[in-house]
Amino acid sequence: MDCSEARRAMDEALDGDLDESASGGLEEHFAECQLCGREWQEALALDRLARSLKPVQPTVGFTERVMARVAEERPQEVAVNDFDIVAIIAAAIAAAVAFPLFFAGTQTVDGWMEWAAGAVAQTSDAVFGDLSAMWEDIVAEITSVRELLAQPMTYMSPTLTTLIGAAALVVMVVFNYVQARAIASKM
Numbered sequence: 799m800d801c802s803e804a805r806r807a808m809d810e811a812l813d814g815d816l817d818e819s820a821s822g823g824l825e826e827h828f829a830e831c832q833l834c835g836r837e838w839q840e841a842l843a844l845d846r847l848a849r850s851l852k853p854v855q856p857t858v859g860f861t862e863r864v865m866a867r868v869a870e871e872r873p874q875e876v877a878v879n880d881f882d883i884v885a886i887i888a889a890a891i892a893a894a895v896a897f898p899l900f901f902a903g904t905q906t907v908d909g910w911m912e913w914a915a916g917a918v919a920q921t922s923d924a925v926f927g928d929l930s931a932m933w934e935d936i937v938a939e940i941t942s943v944r945e946l947l948a949q950p951m952t953y954m955s956p957t958l959t960t961l962i963g964a965a966a967l968v969v970m971v972v973f974n975y976v977q978a979r980a981i982a983s984k985m
Contacts, residue, residue: 801834805834808838812842
């Protein structure tokens with residue numbers, strides 16, 4: 799038995815849950831390990847002291863006063879901030895519109911890597927002061943989205959269908975969240 803096993807066994811022994819075979823192993827460990835033996839003696843002394851203490855009796859009427867306070871306290875209403883609801887709905891709508899538009903093209907892994915590298919470069923440009931390059935990229939992205947919207951969609955790729963489904967799921971989750979907040983505020 800090592801020290802960590804001995805500590806677990808000490809806890810079980812103090813609770814009266816240690817079987818005889820484990821108790822023998824614990825005694826053998828105490829004979830070999832002075833630190834655990836000393837810890838066991840201190841634990842026994844604390845246990846005896848705790849058991850010798852008299853339970854504290856509550857004052858007359860304490861329980862009744864506590865129960866009366868519990869009965870009179872009403873749960874606080876959850877504040878539903880209109881701005882929070884509008885922000886969540888706006889984010890869901892933006893996601894529902896932006897995801898299909900953004901992913902409408904055929905993106906490959908290489909395309910994603912290039913996109914991620916560009917996003918990192920734009921972020922560092924913004925942090926270190928070259929906002930004009932980032933602004934030009936944003937205008938170019940908006941222009942490409944406008945051109946994409948102008949083209950008729952003759953088919954929907956499986957990726958696009960999946961993304962539209964994901965956007966619809968996001969909208970449903972947000973709607974359920976708003977409903978749950980509204981119900982919680984009425985409780």
